[in-house]
Amino acid sequence: MTETGSKAQTEQVTGGVRGAEPVSQGRLIWRRFKHHRMGLFGSIVVILFYLIFVGFAEFIAPYHYNQEHRDFGYIPPMITRIRFWDKDGNFSFKPFVYGLAQAQVYLNTETGEQTTKPPEGDPRYFRQPGIFWWEEDTSRKCYVEFFVRGEEYRFWDLWKTDLHLFGVREAGAGPMGKAELAASPCQLFLFGTNKLGYDIFSMTLIGGKISLAIGPLVIALAFILGILLGGISGYYGGGVDTFIQRVIEVFMALPRLALLLALAVILSQYKLSGMAVFWGIVFILIIVSWAPLARVVRGQFLALREAEFVTAARAIGVSDLRVILKHILPNTTSYLVVAATLTIPNIIILESTLSFLRLGIRDPLTSWGVLMQAGWSTQVIQNYPWFLIPGIFIVLAVLAFNFMGDALRDAVDPFTVTGAKEELA
Amino acid sequence: MLSFIIRRFLYMIPLLFIISIFAFTIVKLQPSDIVAQWKFNPSIGRDLLESLIRQFDLDKDPVTQYITWLRNIFTKGDLGFSFFNKVPVEDYLFGGGALLYSMVIILATMLFTWLIAIPIGIYSATHKYSFNDHFLNFMGFLGLSIPVFLLAIVFLQVMVSILRVGSWCDIDWLRPLVTFFRPPCVEISPGVFSCEGGILCLSKAERLAQGYYSAPEGLAVGGLFANEYALAPWSWAKFRNFLWHLWPVVIIVGTANIAALIRYMRANLLDVLGQPYVQTARAKGLSERVVIYKHAVRNAINPLVSMLGFWIPFMFEGMLVASAVMNLQTVEVNYFNALSTQDQWVIMGGLLYFGVILVVGNLISDILLAVVDPKIRYD
Numbered sequence: 001m002t003e004t005g006s007k008a009q010t011e012q013v014t015g016g017v018r019g020a021e022p023v024s025q026g027r028l029i030w031r032r033f034k035h036h037r038m039g040l041f042g043s044i045v046v047i048l049f050y051l052i053f054v055g056f057a058e059f060i061a062p063y064h065y066n067q068e069h070r071d072f073g074y075i076p077p078m079i080t081r082i083r084f085w086d087k088d089g090n091f092s093f094k095p096f097v098y099g100l101a102q103a104q105v106y107l108n109t110e111t112g113e114q115t116t117k118p119p120e121g122d123p124r125y126f127r128q129p130g131i132f133w134w135e136e137d138t139s140r141k142c143y144v145e146f147f148v149r150g151e152e153y154r155f156w157d158l159w160k161t162d163l164h165l166f167g168v169r170e171a172g173a174g175p176m177g178k179a180e181l182a183a184s185p186c187q188l189f190l191f192g193t194n195k196l197g198y199d200i201f202s203m204t205l206i207g208g209k210i211s212l213a214i215g216p217l218v219i220a221l222a223f224i225l226g227i228l229l230g231g232i233s234g235y236y237g238g239g240v241d242t243f244i245q246r247v248i249e250v251f252m253a254l255p256r257l258a259l260l261l262a263l264a265v266i267l268s269q270y271k272l273s274g275m276a277v278f279w280g281i282v283f284i285l286i287i288v289s290w291a292p293l294a295r296v297v298r299g300q301f302l303a304l305r306e307a308e309f310v311t312a313a314r315a316i317g318v319s320d321l322r323v324i325l326k327h328i329l330p331n332t333t334s335y336l337v338v339a340a341t342l343t344i345p346n347i348i349i350l351e352s353t354l355s356f357l358r359l360g361i362r363d364p365l366t367s368w369g370v371l372m373q374a375g376w377s378t379q380v381i382q383n384y385p386w387f388l389i390p391g392i393f394i395v396l397a398v399l400a401f402n403f404m405g406d407a408l409r410d411a412v413d414p415f416t417v418t419g420a421k422e423e424l425a
Numbered sequence: 426m427l428s429f430i431i432r433r434f435l436y437m438i439p440l441l442f443i444i445s446i447f448a449f450t451i452v453k454l455q456p457s458d459i460v461a462q463w464k465f466n467p468s469i470g471r472d473l474l475e476s477l478i479r480q481f482d483l484d485k486d487p488v489t490q491y492i493t494w495l496r497n498i499f500t501k502g503d504l505g506f507s508f509f510n511k512v513p514v515e516d517y518l519f520g521g522g523a524l525l526y527s528m529v530i531i532l533a534t535m536l537f538t539w540l541i542a543i544p545i546g547i548y549s550a551t552h553k554y555s556f557n558d559h560f561l562n563f564m565g566f567l568g569l570s571i572p573v574f575l576l577a578i579v580f581l582q583v584m585v586s587i588l589r590v591g592s593w594c595d596i597d598w599l600r601p602l603v604t605f606f607r608p609p610c611v612e613i614s615p616g617v618f619s620c621e622g623g624i625l626c627l628s629k630a631e632r633l634a635q636g637y638y639s640a641p642e643g644l645a646v647g648g649l650f651a652n653e654y655a656l657a658p659w660s661w662a663k664f665r666n667f668l669w670h671l672w673p674v675v676i677i678v679g680t681a682n683i684a685a686l687i688r689y690m691r692a693n694l695l696d697v698l699g700q701p702y703v704q705t706a707r708a709k710g711l712s713e714r715v716v717i718y719k720h721a722v723r724n725a726i727n728p729l730v731s732m733l734g735f736w737i738p739f740m741f742e743g744m745l746v747a748s749a750v751m752n753l754q755t756v757e758v759n760y761f762n763a764l765s766t767q768d769q770w771v772i773m774g775g776l777l778y779f780g781v782i783l784v785v786g787n788l789i790s791d792i793l794l795a796v797v798d799p800k801i802r803y804d
Contacts, residue, residue: 255779257742398570
């Protein structure tokens with residue numbers, strides 16, 4: 001009896017249309033979201049980035065990010081030097097790079113031309129002491145191997161290991177010790193190295209960890225504050241609401257970046273080290289970013305507080321806290337997720353700006369902003385443009401988040417979607 | 426209208442007051458006692474320090490210090506003293522034309538962003554879903570996603586190593602450009618040149634013939650002037666040089682704004698184009714040009730004006746970063762340098778400056794909105 005009853009009910013709800021199942025809010029959002037191609041693409045990039053940079057950065061990095069290789073300074077990116085065919089045209093399934101060789105630079109004083117191979121006995125060419133170029137030593141083949149032992153690191157800061165996803169080994173060479181590996185001309189610096197031979201690829205991976213982790217972390221903590229204050233404000237209304245609204249207004253009216261820089265300077269005077277710096281930065285980022293989120297929460301609570309289901313919950317004597325957390329909050333989730341996704345790129349930009357200006361993340365930690373410091377002088381970027389590679393990842397991450405947030409907003413709230421409006425036009 | 430402006434003006438006061446409390450509290454949060462440090466620093470005279478302590482009540486409790494600080498601002502316009510540079514804060518922050526340059530850059534940027542973004546936004550909305558619309562939309566996202574500091578670095582990189590602006594003297598067709606922005610040296614007698622702020626911009630052959638082997642330094646990037654003009658009095662030549670240094674700054678500070686403005690303009694215009702009165706205008710047989718520019722665009726711009734209060738602080742944020750990277754002689758860079766020397770009164774004054782900018786930006790946008798949109802009620 002109950003079965004037929006529920007069936008009839010379903011039919012009633014769906015208006016008796018055959019094949020139409022009742023669809024949850026989540027499914028509706030997903031349906032709209034998946035039609036947004038750029039948004040979908042953005043979300044895939046975001047997920048990939050978090051897997052690569054936050055999940056397995058140390059493992060993927062072929063070197064320890066904070067390890068110098070003084071013999072290999074200023075090596076240009078080798079990512080374009082990975083080959084399948086050798087100089088004789090022989091194909092190998094295993095990709096390889098040639099060994100690194102330092103070549104003395106000669107200057108033609110008449111034309112200003114620089115070369116490593118001056119014509120024999122030409123008096124116009126002068127040796128440039130101390131200036132070397134990196135060339136490929138075609139006599140050495142270094143094959144890319146997977147799951148190799150290399151420099152030691154702490155995986156997720158939990159256990160020590162020296163297993164790396166990939167690395168290069170010289171063809172025909174036997175097993176090598178740590179010191180031999182470090183001195184071998186067989187090296188794989190995908191994005192090149194800086195002055196002291198730090199591997200920029202590894203630094204980019206580890207730097208991304210902090211740059212990407214800080215966004216969701218700040219948002220999550222700011223939301224706790226925002227839900228608390230915005231929730232109380234929207235739920236109770238009246239004098240409390242007015243007061244909290246004024247506080248939010250004041251925080252929104254503060255000069256964001258100038259304040260952030262001042263706070264960072266004060267923070268830097270507290271002689272913090274290691275992860276304490278990271279948490280300090282998280283804290284000051286929360287100070288400048290919680291207010292708009294609290295306002296979103298308040299708006300949602302204000303709208304839902306008069307809803308029938310809230311009145312019903314109150315009527316059966318549910319406590320305020322339970323109403324807020326169990327009845328109102330779940331209904332605002334989609335809006336909060338959108339607000340979060342649209343705020344995260346701002347946090348990423350703020351963090352990298354702060355770190356770039358030497359007021360944020362500090363050694364021994366690193367982030368994309370820290371890595372960009374090397375590009376501050378034109379002298380450097382003129383000669384070593386590959387120092388700017390980490391910047392590409394900042395832009396990619398922010399772009400992906402922006403696309404994702406845009407699509408989510410359209411999916412969650414179909415009535416403010418430009419597309420829906422345009423259909424009316 | 427006047428009472429509306431006065432009321433908005435009065436509303437500013439408590440906000441500025443709270444911002445000043447914030448500024449003071451933040452600086453006082455630093456763990457070390459600045460005055461104690463300066464007592465042991467021989468670079469500042471005993472007498473000067475004593476008089477400063479007396480003048481600003483530095484030996485009293487924080488509340489008294491705060492009140493004295495505010496009183497000095499109101500009664501004497503005195504923001505304090507820069508310990509590090511040994512000048513009053515207002516001279517350090519705003520002196521040397523810094524305030525003027527800041528305002529000129531902001532005005533130029535605003536003009537530039539609106540001139541570029543509004544037409545593009547209109548084009549995007551009237552050609553919606555076309556290839557160009559999608560392309561512009563993507564470029565807009567890209568512009569929003571590039572941090573200002575990165576844009577500044579990349580811009581410098583492009584100018585220096587790809588466009589090679591420093592060696593334009595050797596390229597025949599670019600030489601007039603160099604001589605326009607950096608006037609050439611005057612030949613007083615054969616072979617003798619007088620170079621006041623100018624450069625010897627000869628062609629390569631001429632240069633070698635005259636015995637100058639090293640290439641002349643052509644156009645530079647970064648800063649607001651070439652070195653020779655930095656301290657020179659204003660002249661037509663200095664102004665031209667200023668223009669050369671201005672345009673990259675305007676583009677760098679403006680890009681994110683342009684991107685955001687295009688998106689808002691497009692959305693607003695699409696919104697307005699869906700309104701019944703636009704349909705009516707079309708039904709009357711008005712030409713599409715009249716419908717769009719007379720009926721739709723005017724109404725679509727209003728919301729943008731109301732966001733001016735948001736754009737202005739946003740631009741100042743961009744300029745703070747751009748100034749630091751490109752070393753422009755603006756108020757922002759003075760503030761930034763004071764941060765690294767932990768010059769407490771300058772930091773306080775700087776925060777107050779940014780607060781005033783923000784509040785005044787809001788005021789201007791409210792007034793402008795009341796002017797352009799007759800639907801806004803003043804009371």
